[in-house]
Amino acid sequence: MAGEDTDPKSGASAAAVPTHFSLTLVGRLMDLSDLECTSVVSVVRAMTSKTMPQTIPTIPNTEEKKQCSQNDSSLDLTSSSKPSTGLPRKLPESAIPSSPNKEVQSNDQKPSHKLHESVDVTSSKVPADDEKDTVENGNTDGNVKSDSTVDKDHGAASASGSARLTGRSETGERGISSRCRPSTGSDVSEESACSSFSSTSKPHKANDSRWEAIQMIRTRDGILGLSHFKLLKKLGCGDIGSVYLSELTGTKSYFAMKVMDKASLTGRKKLLRAQTEKEILQCLDHPFLPTLYTHFETDKFSCLVMEFCPGGDLHTLRQKQRGKYFPEQAVKFYVAEILLAMEYLHMLGIIYRDLKPENILVRDDGHIMLSDFDLSLRCTPSCTAPTTCFGPRFFSKSKKDRKPKPEVVNQVRPWPELMAEPSDARSMSFVGTHEYLAPEIIKGEGHGSAVDWWTFGIFLYELLFGKTPFKGSGNRATLFNVIGQPLRFPEYPFVSFSARDLIRGLLVKEPQQRLGCKRGATEIKQHPFFEGVNWALIRCASPPEVPKPVEIERQTTKLPVSTSEASAAPTGASQKGSDNYLEFDFF
Numbered sequence: 001m002a003g004e005d006t007d008p009k010s011g012a013s014a015a016a017v018p019t020h021f022s023l024t025l026v027g028r029l030m031d032l033s034d035l036e037c038t039s040v041v042s043v044v045r046a047m048t049s050k051t052m053p054q055t056i057p058t059i060p061n062t063e064e065k066k067q068c069s070q071n072d073s074s075l076d077l078t079s080s081s082k083p084s085t086g087l088p089r090k091l092p093e094s095a096i097p098s099s100p101n102k103e104v105q106s107n108d109q110k111p112s113h114k115l116h117e118s119v120d121v122t123s124s125k126v127p128a129d130d131e132k133d134t135v136e137n138g139n140t141d142g143n144v145k146s147d148s149t150v151d152k153d154h155g156a157a158s159a160s161g162s163a164r165l166t167g168r169s170e171t172g173e174r175g176i177s178s179r180c181r182p183s184t185g186s187d188v189s190e191e192s193a194c195s196s197f198s199s200t201s202k203p204h205k206a207n208d209s210r211w212e213a214i215q216m217i218r219t220r221d222g223i224l225g226l227s228h229f230k231l232l233k234k235l236g237c238g239d240i241g242s243v244y245l246s247e248l249t250g251t252k253s254y255f256a257m258k259v260m261d262k263a264s265l266t267g268r269k270k271l272l273r274a275q276t277e278k279e280i281l282q283c284l285d286h287p288f289l290p291t292l293y294t295h296f297e298t299d300k301f302s303c304l305v306m307e308f309c310p311g312g313d314l315h316t317l318r319q320k321q322r323g324k325y326f327p328e329q330a331v332k333f334y335v336a337e338i339l340l341a342m343e344y345l346h347m348l349g350i351i352y353r354d355l356k357p358e359n360i361l362v363r364d365d366g367h368i369m370l371s372d373f374d375l376s377l378r379c380t381p382s383c384t385a386p387t388t389c390f391g392p393r394f395f396s397k398s399k400k401d402r403k404p405k406p407e408v409v410n411q412v413r414p415w416p417e418l419m420a421e422p423s424d425a426r427s428m429s430f431v432g433t434h435e436y437l438a439p440e441i442i443k444g445e446g447h448g449s450a451v452d453w454w455t456f457g458i459f460l461y462e463l464l465f466g467k468t469p470f471k472g473s474g475n476r477a478t479l480f481n482v483i484g485q486p487l488r489f490p491e492y493p494f495v496s497f498s499a500r501d502l503i504r505g506l507l508v509k510e511p512q513q514r515l516g517c518k519r520g521a522t523e524i525k526q527h528p529f530f531e532g533v534n535w536a537l538i539r540c541a542s543p544p545e546v547p548k549p550v551e552i553e554r555q556t557t558k559l560p561v562s563t564s565e566a567s568a569a570p571t572g573a574s575q576k577g578s579d580n581y582l583e584f585d586f587f
């Protein structure tokens with residue numbers, strides 16, 4: 001299924017198509033436009049006949065997904081939504097990236113692609129039935145090959161985590177009562193492979209006691225690897241791996257460990273996807289994005305150790321709401337946090353591309369975390385993203401520009417607005433989830449960061465109305481609807497004019513006319529729907545729901561011992577639903 005780097009329209013090598021990243025500080029107009037970002041554009045023209053591709057070995061079903069899910073427990077609503085009060089306008093702290101100190105490395109890598117005839121649906125995935133096993137994983141494959149240095153100097157924190165965590169696990173509900181909405185993506189469609197990272201600190205998470213626990217083990221044993229973790233429970237399976245609730249043995253610090261079978265990744269041409277996810281995770285330091293504590297490899301597995309979110313995902317949470325939609329105040333809270341996360345990603349030159357409730361996890365405090373970056377698109381300048389919104393050394397070249405006197409700034413505008421968009425980045429990949437795909441992706445026109453504002457609109461709609469706007473009777477119908485059907489709102493539930501107006505602005509089929517296209521997240525944040533949101537302090541706001549505390553089960557599970565077992569276990573197409581096919585011709 002891999003293809004060549006050829007633009008089907010121009011015939012030019014896709015890898016040679018330059019993309020651009022522009023970063024503008026509105027008000028002070030510090031311009032970083034035309035920073036070139038080499039992105040290997042993979043061409044994915046999904047065009048299948050109405051018959052299923054021969055290469056599909058299994059037809060996924062919801063039961064399989066259910067096997068991959070964990071147990072569920074009900075969640076009490078312990079707090080009501082509380083709108084933020086308006087405070088003086090201020091630079092959003094949560095939108096300020098910390099200093100990643102990444103090494104920039106331009107990249108000429110041009111993975112070879114072929115014109116795809118269908119989206120990747122070839123993986124055979126049978127969830128492992130190992131959740132009841134009680135063998136410690138460290139005994140099966142604890143041979144640590146390498147140890148990462150993602151975590152660095154973190155502030156002294158007191159005791160490491162508590163055995164008492166909050167939250168609800170995802171359950172069979174997702175497999176039983178909710179739709180499976182797999183993300184589609186080309187096999188080898190990584191558009192860029194930009195750099196090596198050397199992040200030295202993550203100030204936003206500096207007070208997290210898990211850093212200290214990790215450091216303690218490192219100091220004691222000189223290395224940190226799989227054998228130091230107890231896998232307690234499988235949390236879920238994705239396309240490239242399985243995620244386990246894990247304890248750093250003896251520390252009562254809990255993590256979500258994504259375990260990917262290397263042979264399976266290689267065999268299924270998913271290595272680049274896994275690499276993309278790891279590199280992006282290494283970049284991140286934001287309250288609404290995952291923290292990667294460490295990563296390591298064994299002979300068989302590649303492991304990412306991330307923050308554990310005990311509250312399940314927003315899709316599951318929505319299913320539990322009365323009417324299967326959230327109250328508008330709750331929606332405002334969730335989408336505001338996502339908007340800040342998206343703003344930060346765009347500032348790093350990352351186009352997320354796979355926004356959907358399933359990818360938004362709920363932390364123990366009820367705030368959210370955007371997860372799953374394997375379909376994201378990066379531009380090289382992401383690695384040179386500013387350390388703060390006003391990071392002078394990144395934004396301007398002259399010393400004079402770098403240190404403007406405050407009063408001068410104030411004369412222009414009290415608080416300059418940040419607009420950071422990889423607005424000219426272009427990809428020809430066909431990735432995403434059918435109901436969330438932007439028209440320009442379906443039409444194969446190439447796409448940029450505006451796709452994230454489209455998906456943001458679909459996401460907002462789904463949270464408010466309990467369904468997506470263009471869903472058809474099948475995938476083909478859905479895709480046609482996205483392209484051709486006008487946006488309509490149901491009469492019920494009642495949704496405010498400002499919410500509908502925001503959705504209208506976001507779900508403009510022409511990307512250049514779409515809200516967010518010109519000034520990025522800033523444009524969206526200023527919409528009346530977000531009136532009253534205190535962007536700077538949103539992470540201190542009361543979330544709509546706080547997961548109920550749950551005791552962590554002390555049982556352990558194990559990883560598959562053989563590659564074949566592993567490849568059958570952690571992969572996800574089989575539990576991703578049978579709608580993982582594209583059944584349309586060219587638009």
Ligand SMILES: Nc1ncnc2c1ncn2[C@@H]1O[C@H](COP(=O)(O)OP(=O)(O)OP(=O)(O)O)[C@@H](O)[C@H]1O
Pocket residue numbers: 170183235236237238239240241242243256258290306307308309310313358359361371372374375572
């Ligand atoms: N940090 C986390 N905390 C709690 N559960 C998690 C965490 N990360 C992932 N999960 C669970 O594991 C499941 C698999 O996650 P993963 O990111 O591997 O795949 P995915 O979201 O299905 O996407 P994809 O198939 O595109 O990789 C998720 O659906 C989620 O339920």
